[in-house]
Amino acid sequence: MNNQDFDLDTVKYFFEHDYHDRGMMKWQGFYLSDHTTALNQQNQQLNEVYVKRPQQSLATITEVLADAYQRQQPVIIQLKTVDQNNRHLPDITTLIHGYNANNIVIDSNRVIPLQEIRNIVYKGEV
8 A cells, every 4th residue: 555545534534533542541551570560569568567666765766876876887767657557657777867856867868856766776686
């Protein structure tokens, strides 16, 4: 077939009246194995149950923080914050970049109030 065999009016009529584009629905079956693996891992992380560790005293928390900051040792922090299903959020594994009487500074200059920390341990102790 060449271009002379097509009637442009017929083609135009087909796309205006007969052809119905399904939009993004036509792409739903095209997940790659990497995508499905990543989605499964994300789903598994969301369904993980994080063990509620005991509430530490403020003195214990500040002692571990000061020592970890001075020795530049990574720590695992569990916050008091829970999600809508009353499950603890994932632990935060990080270095302490700074602290004061009320807050600590972790990765990317994120600030966490000391009052929000439930438990803190050195990485490798959990």
